[in-house]
Amino acid sequence: MNNWMLLPLLGTLFIAWLIFRVAKSVSKRINWNQRLNKWTISTYVGILLLAVIVYEFIPANGDEVIDKKEYQALSHENNLFEKAFGNNEESKFDSKFLVEEWMEELEGDTLEIISQGSTFPTAKLNIEWTDSKEQFVEVKMFQTNILMNGVNVTGKIPLSTIEWEKDQLVITAPKAGELRYYRFSNELFALSIGDDIIQNRGIFGDTYIYLKVPKHINVIDKNGLQFY
Amino acid sequence: MMFLSNSTLGEVVKSQVEFKLNTYMGAVASLILVQIIGLLFSMNGTGSSGTSINNISIHVSIVSLDIVYIFVALWAFVIGNMITIKTNWHSDFSFVGTRLSSSLANIIVLCMISVFAGVTTFLSNYVLRVILLLFGKVDYVKSSSIFDDPLNSILNIGVMIAFILMISAIGYFRGILVQNNKIFTFLLPVLLITILVTKSGQKLFQYVFIGNESILILIVKLVCISIVFFALSILCSNRLEVRS
């Protein structure tokens, strides 16, 4: 426990204390009688119980929080893929991550890779050099698992788009957007015990682009997308 | 002929508990206000984590009990303290009672209030859930409800009750000390800060509150601490003079 960590806590306590002070002086002025008190308390308890029941009947329009085992499995898949990707072991790529693949014939001897729409790279790129003498470049795009607070949001994140323009591979980041979720907890955040905390269940997957390029082609990677 | 009525300690404590529950009804009602303020502060989530992937920022707002709980804990301290103020302590002696019976009745009432506060705090979360789901335009993650994991819910309620009880016990103890000697008003905060700042004090805190293997152990620890404070309070109040 750090001493500085106490400061925001003390701040909160101070604000709460102020609220108490005000509430106290206000309540002194109101002449609460016992009947009103009893009525208030029972009404409040009634509302609470009603809320519990109503909550059960609100249809679930959201995702479930995945459990620990599933989280570990997904995390493992991502790790395996990343390793294989870095080692150019195409055979080990998990086919479920594949988003799309195609071939493109280059006109010249250079391939320029351009990343736009974002100040930082939105995809990871790796190149496998082939012995082919032809002008064909093979492209595969992958997307690995993304988890936030135990929610699988993989399908909800739009991917970068890839376009060919005269020997240029243009990777455009999706338009800036926002995903907002509420997750309700029965527990005290401050008291979460052990290392199995839902808040920690996050996997930050990526978009991967795997190119097979003939050796004689010169690749210009201005934005440094290449993965080493 | 004298007609002396004999009351047993149990009878007197029972009457005092009933009387005090009636007396502190307003204080219990104030808990509702406290919880509502806490809920308003919790509207935007008590904790949130966010990250940005592919230009998309993802926010998960966690609506937990923490903010409400901080308010309620403070409330519990104030209530524990309030029970010891002169009018309340002295009014016991307008009726039948000894210092022991008053202390026991106060402790029982604090236990009952703590249970009420713990349970309502836990349930107040559901009011927020319903309000956010019905009136807020956001996606939400289907989160566990009481019925999904009853055992865990009960343990969570238990730890809340135990925490509130402990804080009210501390508040009560503080009140009794101040009734004994006004100097404690200043002495106790100084003592608390000293404990929080020193290494050994922090170790003690860590031992008690952090790194518990299970919630159950934490509950047991909290209840034990409460018992210690209550026992000290009984000892300190047993010589307290009234209306002097």
Place this chain on the structure above:
Amino acid sequence: MVVIDCQNLQKKYKGMAALNGITFQLEDHKITGLIGRNGAGKTTLLKILAGFIRENSGEVRVFSNKPFNNLRVSANSILVDDQMSFPDSLTLADILEAAPSFYKRWDAGLAASLFDYFRLNPKQLHFKLSKGAKATFNMIFGLATRCELTMFDEPTNGMDEAVRSDFYRALLKEYIAYPRSILISSHHLAEMEHLLEDILLIHKGKVVLHQSLEEVKEYAVALQGQTDIVEKLTAEKDVLHIKQLDSHRKYAVIKKEDSLGVEGVTIQTVSATDVCMFMTSERKGGIDDVFK
């Protein structure tokens, strides 16, 4: 039967002796007036008897128990004073409703009719009452408990004249209907003298006199007449009070004796109030001495 038994009771506040060796016994079912000047120790004594505060030394027994922290004493005694407090959140009606579960002999009918008679507002909060209304309510509460030992500390403080006489009347009626031991402290002896059976006069933390009221009334006589004759009569006697009336006449109070009839001196009775006043005054001449 003895209700209160004090032996050499002492109590100090911050080094100052409030009670300095009080010894007396109180028989049951008597109305006793606890009389004394301000600071004589009346309130301290009553608080010790009620078990509110603890004596420093000496013995105190109420119903043969030490009153401090004793349930039996608490259940059978009540001390009504202006410091009597009730929770701020309860109305007067709430308080009266809560009382029967504590006091087994609580007389709800009496409480209700006195409450009506004195036109108290049942929805009023105790701490918001005026001084007089508070005293009236406390008095009603004290009477309705029907405790075997009922103690009043300056009960009429703040009450107006009409309420005072109503209070004394109510107290007497209650006492006749349900006899109990009543101890009333006051420095206005005259207004409640008719009620009392005994007087317990204390001064500077000590008991000066504990006798029946009639005895106190006959305790002393006043001699009034020519200075030289009065002086001759009171020579070698215990003079309680002496006052020069004019240039040749004197007024002296002495303990009562027979055969004082001497020409030139009139003999007058001395009221209980005056006896108490003379016995607790510092100087024989009273305030007049100061202006000599």
Place this chain on the structure above:
Amino acid sequence: MNLNADSTKPIYIQIAEWIENEIIAERFLSDEKVNSQYQLADLFNINPATAAKGLTILVEEQILYKKRGLGMFVAPEGKSIILEKRRNETLTRMAMELVLEARRLSVTEDELINLIKQENKKCEEEQNNGGN
């Protein structure tokens, strides 16, 4: 009903006298029950013990007698005792005052006796006149 609290007479004596007056006025007849100490206390707003003391005096003078558990009753000869007593006490006292006053005014004993005789004659004449 009020007693004279400022009177030099003790309250219990005033109580005793009140009962005596009631007996003389025949509001209590012989062998009839008189007010109990509690009734007297209530009536005169005094402590019952004081009232009891007044009753005790009358019992000692045999004006009243006590029946255990029932209360106090007027003795058959109660009224005559009171009259006798009053005659003795009151007249003696008045005679004393008369003598003192006469001395102060230098009136001789014979003159005083003559004065009394005169007064007595006047009274008798008035009674006779009234009778006719």
